[in-house]
Amino acid sequence: MSPKGNDQNKPEHPFPTERPEKWSKRSLAAQALGSIDPITKGITPPIHLSTTYIRDEDNGYSSGYVYGRPDNATVHEAEAVLAMLEDADAGAILFSSGMAAATAVFQALEPGDHIIAPKVMYWALRHWLATEAKRWGLLVDFVDVENTDAVKAAILPNKTKLIWIETPSNPLWGITDIAATADIAHKAGARLAVDSTTASPYHTRPLNLGADIVMHAATKVLNGHSDVVAGVIAGKVADTFFERIKMIRKSQGAIIGPFEAYLLLRGMRTLHVRQATQSMNAMVLAQRLEQDADIAVVLYPGLHSHPGHEVARKQMENGFGYMLSIRLKGGEQAAIKTAARVQLWKRATSLGGVESLIEHRASIEGAGSPCPPDLLRLSVGIESVDDLYTDLISAIRAK
Numbered sequence: 001m002s003p004k005g006n007d008q009n010k011p012e013h014p015f016p017t018e019r020p021e022k023w024s025k026r027s028l029a030a031q032a033l034g035s036i037d038p039i040t041k042g043i044t045p046p047i048h049l050s051t052t053y054i055r056d057e058d059n060g061y062s063s064g065y066v067y068g069r070p071d072n073a074t075v076h077e078a079e080a081v082l083a084m085l086e087d088a089d090a091g092a093i094l095f096s097s098g099m100a101a102a103t104a105v106f107q108a109l110e111p112g113d114h115i116i117a118p119k120v121m122y123w124a125l126r127h128w129l130a131t132e133a134k135r136w137g138l139l140v141d142f143v144d145v146e147n148t149d150a151v152k153a154a155i156l157p158n159k160t161k162l163i164w165i166e167t168p169s170n171p172l173w174g175i176t177d178i179a180a181t182a183d184i185a186h187k188a189g190a191r192l193a194v195d196s197t198t199a200s201p202y203h204t205r206p207l208n209l210g211a212d213i214v215m216h217a218a219t220k221v222l223n224g225h226s227d228v229v230a231g232v233i234a235g236k237v238a239d240t241f242f243e244r245i246k247m248i249r250k251s252q253g254a255i256i257g258p259f260e261a262y263l264l265l266r267g268m269r270t271l272h273v274r275q276a277t278q279s280m281n282a283m284v285l286a287q288r289l290e291q292d293a294d295i296a297v298v299l300y301p302g303l304h305s306h307p308g309h310e311v312a313r314k315q316m317e318n319g320f321g322y323m324l325s326i327r328l329k330g331g332e333q334a335a336i337k338t339a340a341r342v343q344l345w346k347r348a349t350s351l352g353g354v355e356s357l358i359e360h361r362a363s364i365e366g367a368g369s370p371c372p373p374d375l376l377r378l379s380v381g382i383e384s385v386d387d388l389y390t391d392l393i394s395a396i397r398a399k
């Protein structure tokens with residue numbers, strides 16, 4: 001029985017949860033929705049660490065906060081900014097990682113439900129879908145979701161309940177048409193969920209294009225400083241499915257910690273300036289690298305040569321993101337040696353931080369990966385684009 005006077009899903013927030021239409025997302029994010037600490041009037045929010053809260057004499061919880069596993073004010077503050085950024089009318093739910101967020105969506109389905117997932121997607125989630133999801137009784141088909149005819153053909157009437165897409169998709173940066181895929185999903189009575197990690201709300205807002213759920217590894221560009229592991233689910237409609245995802249976070253204890261939520265909140269204040277520089281750097285690099293004699297192909301949705309360019313132009317704004325990949329004519333060994341020789345680029349996995357990262361992707365994804373062995377994945381940061389170019393080209397040329 002829930003305690004008297006308590007509504008655990010709707011704690012009162014010490015900060016504004018409404019989104020004033022008057023100000024742009026950039027302004028609202030810069031001020032973390034303008035919250036002022038009610039005790040000190042500080043413009044930087046406190047980190048709420050308490051795991052438990054005083055119960056009222058009448059046995060209720062008038063603050064709305066009961067226990068730290070479902071609720072924390074610092075977490076809710078970051079969630080309010082995320083909901084604002086994504087135009088998420090149902091709100092946003094923060095998880096302890098991107099994987100915890102994504103898997104909660106699949107766990108909210110019923111055994112026997114059919115899922116359409118991309119052939120090219122974040123490898124650890126593809127692996128989870130190919131292995132663990134089966135044990136939950138879910139049927140998963142990996143489909144070329146960039147081809148809407150292939151998606152239509154993969155629908156199992158009355159069984160397909162979720163189409164999951166990732167755009168741009170890791171690590172080939174293919175583009176899936178969000179509006180067209182949402183249409184297919186809805187006609188089949190299914191939902192569309194979009195992993196929008198590499199687009200971020202700076203470039204794309206999937207819920208406004210018809211998606212039902214948007215997911216981010218907030219570990220990446222939303223935080224932007226490679227010091228937080230976090231995930232988020234944001235929803236358009238507060239329906240039973242969305243409530244179930246909330247319940248899964250609560251009952252499985254997959255909430256993000258307050259300190260991480262605080263760092264994420266701080267990171268999101270500069271999302272717009274980081275993303276502007278990162279996507280500009282990525283575009284300049286892609287254009288220069290495309291001319292290089294040692295590079296077979298540059299994969300970047302901002303290039304006219306990219307097969308998804310036209311769809312990307314339609315559904316992305318402010319540029320085409322901070323991720324690109326290059327394939328070297330010298331093959332796998334040339335790629336591995338290039339990654340070994342760079343000095344400014346950091347040889348590491350992950351993406352979205354202010355520092356640029358380079359990775360030989362096939363060797364981390366392992367068997368079954370669609371990633372070609374001659375590919376280097378580049379996460380472009382905010383450094384001087386001339387320095388990034390010079391360092392990379394010197395590494396490619398060195399013998």
Ligand code: PLP
Nearest residue numbers: 097098099122170197217219230
């Ligand atoms: N989705 C994408 C596109 C990713 O790149 C990642 C991680 O690299 C994830 C999901 C998983 O996020 P996390 O590492 O926070 O669990």
